[in-house]
Amino acid sequence: xxxxxxxxxxxxxxILLALFVTVPLLELTLLLWLAQYEGxxxxxxxxxxTGILGTLLARSQGFSTWQKxxxxxxxxxxxxxxxxxxAMIFAAGALLMTPGLxxxxxxxxxxxxxxxxWMKKRFLNWAKSKFHIQATTTVDGETHTYTSSPGRSEIVxxxxxxxxxxxxxxxx
Numbered sequence: 001x002x003x004x005x006x007x008x009x010x011x012x013x014x015i016l017l018a019l020f021v022t023v024p025l026l027e028l029t030l031l032l033w034l035a036q037y038e039g040x041x042x043x044x045x046x047x048x049x050t051g052i053l054g055t056l057l058a059r060s061q062g063f064s065t066w067q068k069x070x071x072x073x074x075x076x077x078x079x080x081x082x083x084x085x086x087a088m089i090f091a092a093g094a095l096l097m098t099p100g101l102x103x104x105x106x107x108x109x110x111x112x113x114x115x116x117x118w119m120k121k122r123f124l125n126w127a128k129s130k131f132h133i134q135a136t137t138t139v140d141g142e143t144h145t146y147t148s149s150p151g152r153s154e155i156v157x158x159x160x161x162x163x164x165x166x167x168x169x170x171x172x
Contacts, residue, residue, distance in 0.1 A: 027100030034101070050104045054096025057111050062089045076139030084120045 035043040065086045072079040088110050095107030109115045136145045 023102065024100075027098075027102055030101045031099070046101075047099045050108075051097050051099070054104065054107050054111070055093060058089055058093030058096060058107075061111060062086065062093070065089055073137070074139075076137050076142065076144060078135055078137060078144070080124075080135075081120070084124060085116065088116050088120060 031043055031047070034046070065082055069079045069082045069086065072082060092107040092110035095103040095110070098104075098107075110119065134145065136143060138144075
């Protein structure tokens with residue numbers, strides 16, 4: 001068990017290292033290519049424009065998603081989908097503030113609701129197959145427990161019922 005965990009950790013580290021090396025090299029190559037054909041001023045303008053536009057769009061969508069999360073929590077609903085949207089919008093904002101054409105493309109794709117929905121569905125299916133998730137919410141004495149284990153999911157509803165002795169004491 002320990003050996004397989006160590007091997008998995010090394011695999012994840014290798015993948016992250018490859019991403020942190022190859023993505024900036026690809027971005028730099030594309031920016032230099034664009035600067036060669038369009039000029040460095042146009043290239044710089046594109047990088048600044050996409051960064052500003054992306055930040056404004058991410059902020060706008062992030063604010064509306066935050067409101068959706070708050071309203072779902074206020075009604076006792078588990079805002080799982082909205083939380084995933086918020087995480088993806090945050091990632092989009094980070095990608096759009098990073099100079100580069102590939103990261104901008106992925107960032108803008110995350111800000112397009114149908115694309116984000118497709119990516120979210122794939123990510124949530126992967127996460128449900130790998131992780132055990134449990135959340136409990138209580139609103140007005142009514143408790144809902146949401147449980148998801150790899151391969152299955154269920155919703156367990158429960159209600160808080162006061163002890164009859166306590167109820168009588170409260171009524172007096």
